[in-house]
Amino acid sequence: MLQIYNTLSRSKQAFKPIEPGKVKMYVCGMTVYDFCHIGHARVMIVFDMVVCWLRASGYEVVYVRNITDIDDKIINRAIENGEPISALTQRFIDAMHADSDELGLMHPDHEPRATDYISQLQGMIGRLIEKELAYQGDDGDVNFAVRLFPEYGRLSGKSLDELNAGERVAVGGGKRDPLDFVLWKSAKPEEPADTRWKSPWGEGRPGWHIECSAMSCDLLGEHFDIHGGGADLQFPHHENEIAQSEGALYGQDHTASDEPFVNYWMHNGHIRVNEEKMSKSLGNFFLIRDVLKNFDPEVLRFFMLRAHYRSPINYSDAQLEEARSGLVRLYTALSQSPASNQPTDPYSPWAKRFSDAMNDDFNTPEAIAALFDLASEVNRAQGDEKAQLAATLKGLAGTLNFLQRDPTLFLQEGSRGADVGLSAAVIEEQIAARVAAKQAKDFAKADLIRKTLLEQSVVLEDKPGGLTEWRRN
Known part of the structure; x- marks a missing residue:
């Protein structure tokens, strides 16, 4: 209740x-x-x-x-x-x-x-x-x-x-x-x-x-x-x-x-902003539209709900970056799972934990903690179990208005307003060059391409069937 x-x-x-x-x-x-x-x-x-x-x-x-x-x-x-x-x-x-x-x-x-x-x-x-x-x-x-x-x-x-x-x-x-x-x-x-x-x-x-x-x-x-x-x-x-x-x-x-x-x-x-009261006189007064020039709207929502609604909350760019990293972790779990039309399993222990948290005075920090633990289970699971767990993760998060976008698109967008570095086209070219290097058994070159991309905050993930997916770190 x-x-x-x-x-x-x-x-x-x-x-x-x-x-x-x-x-x-x-x-x-x-x-x-x-x-x-x-x-x-x-x-x-x-x-x-x-x-x-x-x-x-x-x-x-x-x-x-x-x-x-x-x-x-x-x-x-x-x-x-x-x-x-x-x-x-x-x-x-x-x-x-x-x-x-x-x-x-x-x-x-x-x-x-x-x-x-x-x-x-x-x-x-x-x-x-x-x-x-x-x-x-x-x-x-x-x-x-x-x-x-x-x-x-x-x-x-x-x-x-x-x-x-x-x-x-x-x-x-x-x-x-x-x-x-x-x-x-x-x-x-x-x-x-x-x-x-x-x-x-x-x-x-x-x-x-x-x-x-x-x-x-x-x-x-x-x-x-x-x-x-x-x-x-x-x-x-x-x-x-x-x-x-x-x-x-x-x-x-x-x-x-x-x-x-x-x-x-x-x-x-x-x-509060950097542990001080927000006010125009202190120069720490942030408009929504200005924040959204640098951070995805879903990141701002996620940041707000990581804290209990009754608790004071400290706003800073570092806190928003941390919230974005959390969303990246959740979206990564979904991106590694096969697309599924399966509904949320309402009888799973994850659904119960999530529901119990929300019914306890809208305890979103505990509900989100349940989502992170569920994401870890998604990462460990295989086959149909993985698909069902991923569907439950997406469904539960949906009641908080999270994780409803295409995971790959979210992971490839990077932070708003920041210099994201390499364009998607250049990244795809580098992935193709790495595939060619591996086919030529030039593994040193393939490893160098991976390392160079990682230094530019681009993470490559090799999938079955020779496919390679990427995301911005």
Whole structure:
């Protein structure tokens, strides 16, 4: 049975969907004012993996990942560029989709944009005001009254006494309490017309936190299975989502025994770069598209999933090279096996070990370790057994979106962006020259050709029937 670590309970729990056989999952997506970086890549890859495994386990999954297309950063960037908000956000939405497609990731079933949900956002804010959990301040902003929601702090483990205004994103002068957070931002005179909407509280725009509550509840209902996102969103964003969503439903009388907004909260770990926090100021900020100029997308996915999704991960070129070497080892095992249409053997010890790992809170490091051990078995086996083991290796890896390409093509590609050295045509010429040398019994020349190619990171492997295959090391 699948076990998921629930941030809310701080423990692994047996997964039991609200509706048998069906899973509703919401993941906080990107704020589209710039290109996506490797932190975004981890969120996309982790929850793509989660959906893949849920579906492989027989669940019908509805996967929602939102887009924040109205935000202070977006407004400031649009003003700097002198362009409409919609033009800016659409350009970076298209770029995000291009990055996701190159990474080989599925598209969410729904990808709501905040600006398409203004009426739903206003409706939820209105209910919070009716239940006296929200108020309009002197500055025109509508704020959530944190101290009136008794369950606030359960997700993050923070008590109200521990919280202070410095932890908040924006502490406005119209708040009754520095802990309160904004639901509706009153429009400022200098802001463009396309950044404001009419409302019962005057022209303005939604606050960031309320967007996800309104969109998730509209698409998945007021009670759904899984909510995911990066660890940095646990507080205040997800804490605020719980407060406003359950507040709108239950009001101030809400208790811990009421049905929760979300059953399972999942958070992926941070990314560090060479053991330092990733930031533009440190010059260690990497965009997905820049990384993919030098590394195959499958290598980046493999690198991300070699670590457990909840663990912090250290990014470096050396780590990516190590991940590529791991994929080379797995693809090499497949390349040495006859092509087979045999299905995965679900009763093999390898399939059980893999499944047990994935059902243990999506333990991809252990699942990948099982793939490496299986690859070793493929290398040792012969004939039909080899073909069956190879089919199982490919099938299991497929649930993680790995090893689905032609092994020979992958092994001959080499690293992106690097000087791969000899072209495929020149390598084939050298192989032909080596064959001719062997036929002439000039074994010294044949050995020299092999050695020279190896020095240029080209590995030759002689196969039965006089065939020679090659790969880049």
